[in-house]
Amino acid sequence: MAARSDGASNLAEARAVSKTFVRDEYQLAVLRDVSLTVRPSEVVAILGPSGCGKSTLLRILVGLIPPTTGEVLCHGARLRGIHPGAAIVFQNFALYPWLTVAENVRVGLYRRALQRDEENARITRAIDLVGLEGFEEAYPKELSGGMKQRVGIARAIVGGPELLCMDEPFSALDVLTAESLRSEVYGLWSRGDLGLKSMLLITHLIEEAVFLGDRIVIMGTNPGSVRETIANPLPHPREYRDPAFLALVDEIHAVITQVHLPDERRPDLAARLEPFPNAEVAQVFGLLEVLRDHGGIANLFDLATRLQLEVGRVILVIKAAELFGFVDTPKQDVVLTTIGRELVAGDANARKRIVHARLLVIPTFRYLVERLRRTATMRLAAEVVEEELAMHVPNEPTEALFETIVGWGRYGELLGYDPETREIYLDVESTVAFTHEGAPT
C-alpha cells in the first residue's frame, strides 16, 4: 500500500469495490469491498476458488462492467469506459471462429489506427513471438487448444498494452501445454520491449500463482473478498521443485485452509435452519475411517488424495464431521475426537445411536423436529422444507441439500421420508426407544 500517495503511476486500482448482480427476484452478491492496486512492473496473481468473483474483479478493473459501489481508477484518474492500455487473454480464448489467425490478431490493433504496412509488420511480429509463423491463414478450429491460446496472446500483445490481463488463461489446456505457455508468457513479459508494464493473472492454481505472481492476492467466497495478500520474493526463473517455491506453496495452502475452515466455533444459536454442509453419511464415515487409519490426525490435502475427492468436496465433508463433533480442525489438520473414535469403533447399531444423539443437538435438525412436533399430522411437505432451506441457506442447491438432510435423518432414525407424498415425518418409535436406552448426548 506504499504507492497509494502516487496514484498516477498505478496501472489499475479498485477502491472498495462491490458488485451485486440482480436477476429476476434474486440478487447475487459477487464482490464485497474489494480494494486492489496494480502497480508498474509487477505481476499480480489473484488466487481463489471458483465463484469468488475474481473474473468479475478483472472485468471491473478493465472497465467491461461497472462496479455496483466503489471506484475504479486508471493512472490515478477515474476510469471511464474501457481501460485504454489493457488487453485480455480469455479462458476460452474468445477467438472469432470465422476469422483467420492473422485477422484475429488484427482485432487487437483496431484502436491503434495504424497504417496498413505498420499493422501487417506488427501482426507478423506478434505471430512470430508466440511461435505461430506459418499458421497465419489457418482458422481457429484447425488449431489445438494451446495454439488457440497463443493466438489469444498474440492478439493481446500486438497492440502493445501496458497491462496484460489473463483470466485463467491456461485452465482450458492440458498440463504440459499449460506449463510451457506459462514460461513463454513470463518470457514475453520480461523482454521489456513490448511496452508491457504489468500483468494481472487470475487463477485457481496455487503453483501458477507462485510461478508468475510477484504479489499473490488470495480471495475467499460468499461474497468474494480479499482475504490476504502475500508477496512473492522468489527470483526468476522460478522452479516448481525448488524448496523455497514449495514452502511458499505450503504457506499459501495454510492461508487458504484458514480461510475455509476457521478455527473459532460458532456460538450455539437458537434452533433454526442453518447452513448444513452438503455431505452424505457415507462420505463422513469414510473420512473418519481414513482418519482412524492415519492414527487419528491428517492433513487436509493428504485427505483429499486419500479420499480421491477434490479439495472443495473434502472441506464440506470435514465441515459436516466437525458439526457432528466427530473431528476437530486446528490449522490445516483434521483430528478425530473422542466421539469420532467411538463412532468408528462401533457397530452399525452403535453408530446409528451416536448419530441420532448428535442430530438432536444440531440446529437444523432440532428445528425440523420442533416444526414436525407442532404440526398435527407430524408431517411436513418436502417443498416447505426446501422453500425454507432456500431462504436460509441460499448458496446450496436446495434439493440436494434436502436429500442430504433426509439421508442423515433417516440414518439416525430421527426422520422418515415418504417419497410418494414427498413428506418428511418424525420417526416417533425410534426417538422414544433411543431416549429410553439413554443415548449419549
Added chain:
Amino acid sequence: MAITRIRPRAAEAVAAVRSYWIDILLLVVLAALFAGTLALARRWEAPYRAATEIDLSPWALPRYTLLSLARGLVAYVLSFAFTLVYGTIAAYHRRAERIMIPLLDILQGIPVLGFLPGLVLGMVALFPRSNVGLELACVLMIFTGQVWNMTFSFYGSLRAIPGELREVAALHRFGWWKRFRTLEVPSSMIGLVWNSMMSMAGGWFFLTVTEAFTLGDRDFRLPGIGSYMSVAIDRGDTRAMGCAIVAMIVMIVAVDQVVWRPALAWAQKFKVEETSAGVAPRSWLLDLLRRSRLMPWLELELGRLLAAVGGGHADPKSFVREPRVTRALPWMAGLVAALALVAVVAWGSVHLVVLLGTLTASDWAALAAALGLTFLRTATAVALGALWAVPVGIWVGLSPARTRIVQPLVQIAAAFPAPMIFPLVTLAVLSAGIPFGWGCVLLMLLGSQWYVLFNVLAGATATPQDLREAADVYGLGRIARWRTLYLPAVFPQLVTGLVTAAGGAWNASIVAEYVRYRGRTLVAPGLGALITQASETANFPLLAAGVSTMAVALVALNRTVWRRLYHVADERYSLNR
C-alpha cells in the same frame, strides 16, 4: 456466491402448499373440453352439406373460432402422432431412412392446394352422407401445413443422441417406454416444442383456403373463422374482417398462453448447455399447474401404466445397433408396408404422368414463365425481409431486456396467418397506386419476414459473452463490430431463417398472387396464381403440373442454394469451437 432473494414472492409462499382449488379448476376445464369435443363430434355426424351459410354477426365468431381451433388441435394431435412414428422409424431404420427422408423433403415442398382436390374428393366420396368427410379433409389439409417440420425436428434430435447414451440405455435394458422417457423425450423436447409452435402457425396459414374453397363448379364451406373471413372478404364487409382478425389474434394469444408457454417453460428442464444468455421462458399457467395435487398423482399413475405396457426390460442385444423399434416391426410387416408404399407411389406416378401427358407445349411454356416470375417475387420478398429483420433482430437480441419484450410479440406476429389480412393490404397497396404485380411481393413479405426476425433474434441472444467482451476490450467500432462479430455470429440462424422465409414466401404466393375482394379478382401472373386458378376451374392436369413444378423447384433450391449455405454456416460460422 451469496444469493439472496430480494423479496420473497407472495406467489411462492402460497405455492408451498398444494391447493385443491387448482384441481377443481382443472376438472372444470377438462369437463369443458370434453363437452366441446362432443359438440364437435355431433357436428361431424350432421348430414352432408357442402357449403354452410356463414353468419357475419360478431356474436357468431366465438363459435366459429372454437370450431377452427378444434380442427387445428385435432390436426396437431395427428401431426404429433405421425411425427413420433415416422421420425422414430426414419431415425432407427437405415433402409427406411433412405426413402423416408427424401420423401419428406418432397412432401414439404407441396403446397396445401396440391393436396386439396385429392383429399376433398376422396373424403367426400368416402362419407357421402355425413359431414365427416369434409371435416376430415379440412383437418388433413391443416395437418399438411403442420407436420413436416415437426417430423424433421424429431428425426434430427433422435439422430443427434450420442451413441454412449444409447449404450447406457442398452446396458440397463430399458424398455421402449423408459428409453422414450429418459433418452428420446429429453433430447428432442425443446426442438419439438419450438417446431410445434411454428407448425401451429403453419396450419393456420391457409385457414381461409382450407375452410372455404372452390373446386370447379362446386363450393365447399365449413363453419369456422377461415370461412367467416373469406365470406367477409367476398362481401367486402370491413367490420366483419376486423372482428375476424381480432378473434384470430385472441385465439393465437390464448393458445400461446395455455399451450405453448407452459410447454416451453416445462421443456427448459431438458436444456443441456449452461449458457445463461437469453431469457428463460416462464409460464404462469405452469406455475399454477405445479400446485395441483391431482397432476403429480396422474403423472405417477400414467407413468406406471406406460412403464408396465412398455416392458421394463429389453433384450440388451436388440438395440445397440438396431434399436427395438425395428424389432417391434416384424420383418414381414416391414416388407408389406414397403410394398404398399411402393404400390401407392407407383400408382400415383402413373396417374401423374397420364395427367401431365394431356398438357400442351404452350402450357409448359406458361408454367416455366410463371415459375420464373414467382421465383423473382419470392427472392425479392425474402431479401426485403432480411434487409430490415437482420439489423432489428440483432439489435433486439443483444439486450435481454429488449428480447423479453419483443420475442413474444414476434412469435404472435409469426403465428398470425398473413393471408387473412391480404385483402386489406391489397386495398391499401392499390389505393397507393402500386401495381398489383409489385404489391403481391409485399403480401409475401408479410408471410415470411417474421421467420428471419425470429431466427436472427434467437441467434443474437446466443452470441457468446467472451466474444463480445473481446470486441469491447479491443475497441471495435460500430461498423467493425457488426462486420466481425454480430453478422457472422448470427449467420447460421440467418440461413435457417431465410430457408423458412423462402418456404413461407413460396407458399404465400398461392394466396398472394391471386386475391379476390368483393367479387373482384386481382391476378399477378405467376406459379401461385396459376395453381389457384387451376384449382378453382378444376383443371387437374394444370394443377398437378403447377404443384409438381413448385415442389421440384423447392427441392432443387434446397439441394443447391440452401444446402450450400448451410455448409458454409457449419464450416465457417459455427460457434461450437
